[in-house]
Amino acid sequence: MNPSTPRHIADPVVTIEDFSIDYVGQVTTHAVKNVKLTLGRGEILGLAGESGCGKSTLAYGITRLLKPPALISTGHVDFHSREGWTADLSTLSGDELRQFRWDKISMVFQGAMNSLNPVISIRAQLEDVFTAHRPGMSREERVRKCGDLLERVGVERSRLSSFPHELSGGMRQRVMIAMAMALDPQVMIMDEPTTALDVVVQREILDEITRLRSELGFAVIFITHDLPLLLEISDRIAVMKAGEIVELNSAYELYTNPQNEYTKRLLASFPSLTGERGDFIRTGVSDDRLNETTQTEIDQEVATS
Numbered sequence: 001m002n003p004s005t006p007r008h009i010a011d012p013v014v015t016i017e018d019f020s021i022d023y024v025g026q027v028t029t030h031a032v033k034n035v036k037l038t039l040g041r042g043e044i045l046g047l048a049g050e051s052g053c054g055k056s057t058l059a060y061g062i063t064r065l066l067k068p069p070a071l072i073s074t075g076h077v078d079f080h081s082r083e084g085w086t087a088d089l090s091t092l093s094g095d096e097l098r099q100f101r102w103d104k105i106s107m108v109f110q111g112a113m114n115s116l117n118p119v120i121s122i123r124a125q126l127e128d129v130f131t132a133h134r135p136g137m138s139r140e141e142r143v144r145k146c147g148d149l150l151e152r153v154g155v156e157r158s159r160l161s162s163f164p165h166e167l168s169g170g171m172r173q174r175v176m177i178a179m180a181m182a183l184d185p186q187v188m189i190m191d192e193p194t195t196a197l198d199v200v201v202q203r204e205i206l207d208e209i210t211r212l213r214s215e216l217g218f219a220v221i222f223i224t225h226d227l228p229l230l231l232e233i234s235d236r237i238a239v240m241k242a243g244e245i246v247e248l249n250s251a252y253e254l255y256t257n258p259q260n261e262y263t264k265r266l267l268a269s270f271p272s273l274t275g276e277r278g279d280f281i282r283t284g285v286s287d288d289r290l291n292e293t294t295q296t297e298i299d300q301e302v303a304t305s
């Protein structure tokens, strides 16, 4: 966290306007409500908030990966290319979207490492990205690029011939990050990309992501429950509550001078930040109840749920 972190919003790469997403059913859930957000070029924007507040729905909505019963009810998402053109993602056809994803905006989701095909080598799976999106690339160049990508995320080139089951969870998740970087995207959306990994591996991967961001200049929307981690890696942080962005500021300002009551309680719920006990983000127990209930009662409820 750096007090002089620059504001990147003067040069936006993504602008989100009045974006709302509902899960339509007998009872409709308004999961994302009128979100307005700008992602600056090369910026790491953290998205924080308790479980169920709509973070993943927003991420899937931006990339148009939502499945029914999810429905975008209002708003749009514009992508501003570094080459100078703008695309409204809501107007792209299925084929255009498939080209667009990975190429311009790529994603790493929690447990992505489990989506690697177990019976296909890492080389073949990485090569597939280039075959699909860069059909003119020679085989020699593809293989070289695949090796370069692996090295970039801290996995030895020799692992190209490995199969996913021969790699640790951390290595597989690195492969997924390499895959997401393959086409030099301008935005990466990462939804709990390291949550399933142990703390040491998580730390190594995060260092890698921040280093690569500086080197390659992509912007990141980073979603996690882990507010201390977000404070450390983000330029700005958006705090989400019940589908709305309730506060958006630089990580430093948000930490030192939170404005919204919910943000204050979110910060207070991390002992490492404030010395106080409390973990309503991880438990998902609603914040109103946290006021009324002792931590012991919450722990008991979580243990029995």
Ligand SMILES: Nc1ncnc2c1ncn2[C@@H]1O[C@H](COP(=O)(O)OP(=O)(O)OP(=O)(O)O)[C@@H](O)[C@H]1O
Residues within 6 Å of the ligand: 023, 029, 031, 049, 050, 051, 052, 053, 054, 055, 056, 057, 058, 068, 069, 225
């Ligand atoms: N397929 C679905 N059908 C109906 N409602 C859903 C569906 N998926 C999510 N929701 C609801 O939408 C709201 C937002 O969920 P979402 O998963 O986006 O939250 P989140 O902040 O990402 O939570 P977590 O941190 O636990 O992943 C929640 O109320 C959730 O119950």
